[in-house]
Amino acid sequence: MRLFSGTSNPMLAADIADYLHISPGKLDITRFSDAEIFIQIGETIRGLDAFIIQSTSQPANDMLMELLIFMDAAKRASARQICAIIPYFGYARQERKSMSRTPITAKLVADMITAAGATRVLTMDLHAGPIQGFFNIPVDNIYAAPIFQKDIRSRPLDDVVIVSPDVGGVVRARALAKRLHVDIAIVDKRRPRANQAEIMNIIGDIEGRHCILLDDMVDTAGTLCGATEALLDRGASKVSAYATHGVLSGPAAERLANSRLHELVITDTIAQPKRIMDTGKVRVLTAAPLLGEAISRIYSAQSVSSLYD
Known part of the structure; x- marks a missing residue:
């Protein structure tokens, strides 16, 4: 397992790494002068399970792009599995057409995450539970x-x-x-x-x-x-x-x-x-211990729902 953090919440990622008794993976995130984002994974992840922790909170678009770019990099680096840990899932309030001629942006975001290379998603307290069905990959939605x-x-x-x-x-x-x-x-x-x-x-x-x-x-x-x-x-x-x-x-x-x-x-x-x-x-x-335990169970193919038994 390799655990990486985007820039949305590095303190939470560090606390999760402490819970799992592992060191965060090496990741270089650069922003060019025109605000484009560049990411380089600083260690081999070939054949390994890569977990990226990134809430898509404000600035939501930047945080989402970071997540997508990391997953593309991980896919091209031959990671075995890519799990997107999204504690806060932005755009979740746009899960249905509330008026005429409006998008269902939560579905669009789900499609982009899947297309970028995610093989699994872990999130917490989705604003709308049916968003899990927007993905065609496994989604674990845990509760606070x-x-x-x-x-x-x-x-x-x-x-x-x-x-x-x-x-x-x-x-x-x-x-x-x-x-x-x-x-x-x-x-x-x-x-x-x-x-x-x-x-x-x-x-x-x-x-x-x-x-x-x-x-x-x-x-x-x-x-x-x-x-x-x-x-x-x-x-x-x-x-x-x-x-x-x-x-x-x-x-x-x-x-x-x-x-x-x-x-x-x-x-x-x-x-x-x-x-x-x-x-x-x-x-x-x-929420680090709860998220950390869920990550551990996903990695070891154990039940996540039994967290609440």
């Missing part, structure tokens, strides 16, 4: 729920209620609530336009309780902060949030800093800039 469950259990659960920020996240929230043996509530909202959300109603008993919002990602934090205000206005004693992917773009930092949210807990699938951490509202849990 065990990481969140352990963290939440470290505190009193007497007054906790798990809250889905929208109807689409009910299955995720219900699954975690069941593991924790706590109640569930739902924020019913309507989104008038992209990146904006209007809070409509709260379904469930949240008065005087610690509400924990659960989502797969937080982007501009508009939905999160709006849900926080709605829950507190309706009697919640405190509101925290857990999300696998901290996209946190645009006005997210300012919104979080000015919100009444107690804290936002995310994983390290996306590296966070200083401006986000300086809000004092964000806490990061590492």
Whole structure:
């Protein structure tokens, strides 16, 4: 096995390598003056299994091109297998035609990853599960729920209620609530336009309780902060949030800093800039052991789904 890292999240890659007790592979990534990307693998991988860790987070297009170029290089270097480890899968929100004459970009990205040479993909908490079917190669989609469950259990659960920020996240929230043996509530909202959300109603008993919002990602934090205000206005004693992917773009930092949210807990699938951490509202849990164990099982042809048994 050889484990390589793109530039999207080298710290996560280093932590995964530590978990696996291996050294990261040698990889030279260069950007020319016209912004073209050049990659050279610095060691032989002929006949070996190559794993590349690369979230396609912002700048999404650069990170995606890095991933594609690496896989092409690995294929031409005669790697036996090429596994793309994509902790955060960018373009996942474009998984269907939401309007007339629009693309299904998640399918396009899946096709490009396959064409570049990937023989397997490992990702975490895909925004839309059916994206796995966009590939004609094996895709393992693992979940951050065990990481969140352990963290939440470290505190009193007497007054906790798990809250889905929208109807689409009910299955995720219900699954975690069941593991924790706590109640569930739902924020019913309507989104008038992209990146904006209007809070409509709260379904469930949240008065005087610690509400924990659960989502797969937080982007501009508009939905999160709006849900926080709605829950507190309706009697919640405190509101925290857990999300696998901290996209946190645009006005997210300012919104979080000015919100009444107690804290936002995310994983390290996306590296966070200083401006986000300086809000004092964000806490990061590492996904390295979970990803590392999944990689180990893929390499040794063991079950990945049994991670959750």
